[in-house]
Amino acid sequence: MKKNLISPIVLILVVVVAAYLVIGQTSYPPLTGPISVVDALGRTVQVELPVDRVIITGKSAFPITSVAYMFSSARSVLYGLDQRTASVPLFRAVDPSIDAKTVSSDLGAGSDAPNVEELAKLNPDLVIFKTVVKLQVAESLESLGISVVYVDLENIDSYLRDVRLMGKLFGEEPRANKIAGYYEEKYRYVLSKTSSLPLSNRPRTLFLFYSVKGGTISFNAPGSRWLQTMMIEVAGGYPLSKELGGGGWNTVSFEQIAQWNPEIIFIVTYSDNPSPASVKENILHDPLWRDVAAVKEGRVYAVPDDSHLIAIGSWDTPNSRWILGQLWMAKKIQPTIFTELDLTAEVRQFYREMYGLDEVGAGEIMQQITGDL
Missing domain, CATH: 3.40.50.1980 (Nitrogenase molybdenum iron protein domain)
Structure with missing residues (x-):
């Protein structure tokens, strides 16, 4: 008799827990609408989510692309890539349709002053630059209604910060926290064994x-x-x-x-x-x-x-x-x-x-x- 009485209780608990998890999933910030972020230059930038067209270009753009492709949504929103970036085996493995995202026009890949006119022609929602790109480029794009965010990615602190920032931009904050957690765990593991070395x-x-x-x-x-x-x-x-x-x-x-x-x-x-x-x-x-x-x-x-x-x-x-x-x-x-x-x-x-x-x-x-x- 006891065995038969336990089963309904377990069933009720399962239903309650499942309902709680579903409710918990809806507690994340909405993935649509305007958000305000502070970029690596300390600029407050307004970005409308979801972003459907994202360009990463300019000098030292490849580190940003390597982070972006850790987010699943990047496969559908990234474009305007240069041929060199699109040839990276890792990126090709993650994004089999990467060739369709490349452009032949001169966006200024590798330059600290990317071509504003060519970028604007591609009508992006968001452009992401490394901090080495000139601020005047961002200002020109923003005057056209295009959001621009700068990231740095040059040390552990800025890396963790910028990963979380990109998670907000791609509407994947839980994923960003997981990525940042991985980097921090591995970094702290090494440091814990070496920090006291004379x-x-x-x-x-x-x-x-x-x-x-x-x-x-x-x-x-x-x-x-x-x-x-x-x-x-x-x-x-x-x-x-x-x-x-x-x-x-x-x-x-x-x-x-x-x-x-x-x-x-x-x-x-x-x-x-x-x-x-x-x-x-x-x-x-x-x-x-x-x-x-x-x-x-x-x-x-x-x-x-x-x-x-x-x-x-x-x-x-x-x-x-x-x-x-x-x-x-x-x-x-x-x-x-x-x-x-x-x-x-x-x-x-x-x-x-x-x-x-x-x-x-x-x-x-x-x-x-x-x-x-």
Whole structure:
């Protein structure tokens, strides 16, 4: 008899809980109507939701696109992409119809002053720029009734803030909170193991961008305020680039490198010709470098990259995969502290959870990765 009496009670509880969950789902802010947001420049911007036509362009637009594609609605509202962005394997896996979103007109992709006239012709609801794009461009577009929002994405705090901002713009705030939570969890995991390390336990680490721009070979190190410098410090190293000024790239001579005598060197080229791996091999076998500690110990590493297009897929830049670069650096700089960190599993989880790829899709992107994963 007791067994028969329990079943109706359980049934009532299930119905009540289900009804509560349905009501709870409706408690989210409405996804239609005007909203007011504060962008990375501190500007208050009015945006009408839902946004149906969104353009991301201008200088350093690729990090923004990499974040946008973590939101499912981006697949239907993004357009005006340049051909280079549309060729990224990860974006193509997430958005099979990406070719239809590209434009041949000159919107000023890569410029700090995108073409206002060409942008306006495409009649967007919203344009998203990186903070390096000139404010006059936004003002001109806004005078035409087009909303413009700036994002930064240059450090952990601005990354979390801007992910949540984009979640509001795409009408997916719960998703934005999940994305931000993932980044914060992984970042705090690394920091929790390295924050108390004394200077004596932090290997001298040098991040180098090998450039052949204009036919001139140069080695460049990031400034003290750049993401790469922060990543090395969080990963448990002493970033030699802390000794350089500000942001931007600083050309460094071999004499300076030899004086620093780094114990670890990370190499990027943002190119396949030459690739980071080939530059790494040249350094390891060049007699000029043989007395550098990192070369002696074989601790020269090519930074992983999953798209091989300028800096779009390199894991040190402020695109969505920088968090993978953070985990990777931690494993390379402090291997004994991060023995339990399974990078392959972390990377696979990232592509699945952040971009919604299935096991096969995640595996295909992983096969694209170059560098010393």
